[in-house]
Amino acid sequence: MPVEVREEAAGERELRVADTLPADVLAELATIVLADETLDSVLSRVAELTKRVIASADEVSLTLVRKGRAETAAYTGVLAMQADERQYGLDGGPCLDAGRGGVVLIIDDMRTEDRWPDYAPQAARIGVLSSLSVPLPIQEDLIGALNVYSQSARAFGEDDVRAGQTFAAYAAVAVANANTFASTAEMADNLRIAMASRATIEQAKGILMAGGGITPEQAFEMLVRASQRENRKLRDVATDLVQRVQQRTPGAAADS
Numbered sequence: 001m002p003v004e005v006r007e008e009a010a011g012e013r014e015l016r017v018a019d020t021l022p023a024d025v026l027a028e029l030a031t032i033v034l035a036d037e038t039l040d041s042v043l044s045r046v047a048e049l050t051k052r053v054i055a056s057a058d059e060v061s062l063t064l065v066r067k068g069r070a071e072t073a074a075y076t077g078v079l080a081m082q083a084d085e086r087q088y089g090l091d092g093g094p095c096l097d098a099g100r101g102g103v104v105l106i107i108d109d110m111r112t113e114d115r116w117p118d119y120a121p122q123a124a125r126i127g128v129l130s131s132l133s134v135p136l137p138i139q140e141d142l143i144g145a146l147n148v149y150s151q152s153a154r155a156f157g158e159d160d161v162r163a164g165q166t167f168a169a170y171a172a173v174a175v176a177n178a179n180t181f182a183s184t185a186e187m188a189d190n191l192r193i194a195m196a197s198r199a200t201i202e203q204a205k206g207i208l209m210a211g212g213g214i215t216p217e218q219a220f221e222m223l224v225r226a227s228q229r230e231n232r233k234l235r236d237v238a239t240d241l242v243q244r245v246q247q248r249t250p251g252a253a254a255d256s
Contacts, residue, residue, distance in 0.1 A: 043074035046171045050146050051076050053167045054132065056155040057148045062136075063095045064144040070096060073144070079127060080149050086122045093119040098133035099145035104161055105133045109153040132156040134164040136172045146171065197235035204238035207245050 043062055051060045061080035064073045072084045087093030093116050094105040107113050110129050113120035123131070128149045136144040146168055148156065201223065208219035223241075227234045 047074040054148045059149045061147045083128050094133040095145050095147040098135045099143045102135045107131045129153040130155045134168045201238045204241045
């Protein structure tokens, strides 16, 4: 499928930053503090800032593709979400092809567009007549694109492409950092949960061993059998056992 590629050397794009991006937009992007923001809020701010950067934009969305699965991670209006969803349903369209191919794609008029014959008529029916999709250079396991939609035909020109490419380079850093920060926080949470679960399971094993004169291996096997029999997680079975013993033992809750 032919695609429209409009590229500019990275060095030349850097020289044009002052001309293509409002200073307050870059300043706001630079003030994002990951410890104070969720991943969703960072992505939403990137979408809103993109709308400010591209003056012709009616609505903007941010598509992320992780492990082959595409999703709209943020959007400024329902129109953008609707346009994205139609592309996901077809597994093709400018937002997906821009992210996957690392190219900038413009549709000047959905009513005459022939590169995506299944998608373009659907977009026109919901009121999208032109679009600009700019890839986000994030990281190997996560690709994405900024999708800019207009209800007017031929809304986007070369200045919009340059502004979109320049902003995407900065936004990609914020998105990648936010994603890494969120993943690290999730891993830390999972580790804390795992450690707490391990402590509870060991406590439950101790209760079984004390009550039945069995080995640690036998106690663990009893918990596993109970988990399978009740179709419940092992840590939940262990937690219930520990809580029942604590409720029967005066002062146990206060001492724990």
